[in-house]
Amino acid sequence: MYFASDNAGAAHPQVMQHVTDANTGFALPYGADPIMEGxxxxxxxxxxxxxxxxxxVATGTAANSLALACYCAPWQTTFCSEVAHVHEDECNAPEFFSGAKLTLVRGGDKMTADALETAIRSENTRGVHGPQRGPxxxxQVTERGxxxxxxxxxxxxxxxARYALPVHLDGARFANAMVALECTPAEMTWKAGVDVVSFGGTKNGCLGVEAVILFDPDKAWEFELRRKRGAHLFSKHRYLSAQMAGYLENDLWLDTARQANANAAHLIAGLRSAGAEFVHEPQANMIFAAFPRRIHRAxxxxxxxxYIWSGELEGDDPEEMLEARLVCDWSVTTAQIDTFLGHFDQ
Incomplete structure (x- = not known):
């Protein structure tokens, strides 16, 4: 009954097999391996x-921070939601690698066009004295599922685009969002006006690998320099390449995302039947739901x-509603979900 994070799940056997297959002989380092070409x-x-x-790169923080640094000068600011991972969960790495600041767009996990424009218009208004507008x-998926x-x-x-600002997509759960929308990767990125995307693998069946895709090839050399200077260029790069090769082979990345979303849908249905209250309407594999303290304790x-997202497990009122964050990965079984749900009947 492990629903803390899709970071905690096992790597898929197909990914592991590709890593094992890569672990023979010699291969050029630093991304010059033949697997990376494929x-x-x-x-x-x-x-x-x-x-x-x-x-x-090996981590989502590296992917986001290095990508944003290529599009954000030190005197600029990056606009993001007030609960964005780049703001709350990366220990100021985006600011460190870019030298720039973040400007939070108010309104929760999903920015609206109006709120974004208000935030953009509020910056670059003090000439040389203030931060200039940046990416x-x-x-996608948002931090609230x-x-x-x-x-x-x-x-x-x-x-x-109206302000000539580039757009970065944090796609740690890119596949989960894409299969839910039933769209193509292109439709959710460059065809929608995205300039650079962090394409996640770690949460969806890999050991630890993320792809950074820059749709402007003129940014390639800068990214390479920033990756090296930031100590994120792997020597034995073939083990990153092998993971991604296994992830992409026969559309495994789509299968694992669909399975994770299906696991969440099964959990959601059970929670609804049990009377849980959804803090945010779940749309992928991350759920925020509230139910009584006595059930949390059980x-x-x-x-x-x-994770108990709000409230305390210890308390006097057994019926007080505490908010939980529940995340399903591809490897969670129906039996594990049903065992979890069985405690709502006690």
Whole structure:
């Protein structure tokens, strides 16, 4: 009954097999391995972006921070939601690598076009004395488990385009959002006005690998320099390449995302039947739901692992509603979900 994070799940056997297969003989280091050539070609094919620059790093923080640094000068600011991962969960790494600041767009996890424009218009108003306008960063799936529709994405990128600002997409759960929208990678990125995307693998079946896809190939050399200077260029790069190759082979990345979303849908249905209250309407594999403290206690006593997002497990009122964050990965079984839900009947 492990629902704390899709970071905690096992790597898929197909990914592991590719890593094992790569672990023979010798291969050129630093991304010059032949596996990476195939990965680069495959990602370009999948994203319908045959001139894109494609690089791999081991963490989402590195992917986001290095990507944003390529599009944000030290005197600029990045616009993001007030709960964006780049703001709340990356220990100021985006600011460190770019030298710039973040400007928070008010309104929760999903920015609106109006709120974004208000934030943009509030900056670059003090001449040399204030921060200059920089990139817009969008998280898809959002930090509260919701998804921007293609229309909502386009509304945000249209605002950015009016001010000639580039757009970064934090796609740690890119595949989960894409299969939920039933769209193509191109439709959710460059066709929607996105300039650079962090294409996540770690949360969806890999050991630890993220792709950075820059749709402007002129940014390639700068990214390479920033990756090296930032200590994120792997020597034995073939083990990153092998993970991504296994992830992409036979559309495994789509299968694992669909399975994670299906697991969440099963959990959501059970929670609804049990009377849980949804703080945010779940749209992918992350759920925010509230239910009584007595059920939280029963679950924790039975070994369930998840985050209590608001409220305290210890308290006097057993019926007080506490908010939980529950995340399903591809490897969670129906039996584990049903065991979890069984505690709501006690």
């Amino acid at each position: 990965v680069r070609a495959k990602i370009r094919e999948v994203f319908e972006a045959h001139q894109a620059a494609v690089y791999l 817009v960063s969008i998280t 919701r998804i921007y529709s293609l229309e909502e994405l386009r509304a945000l990128t249209d605002v950015a 679950l924790h006593n039975a070994g369930a692992v998840y």
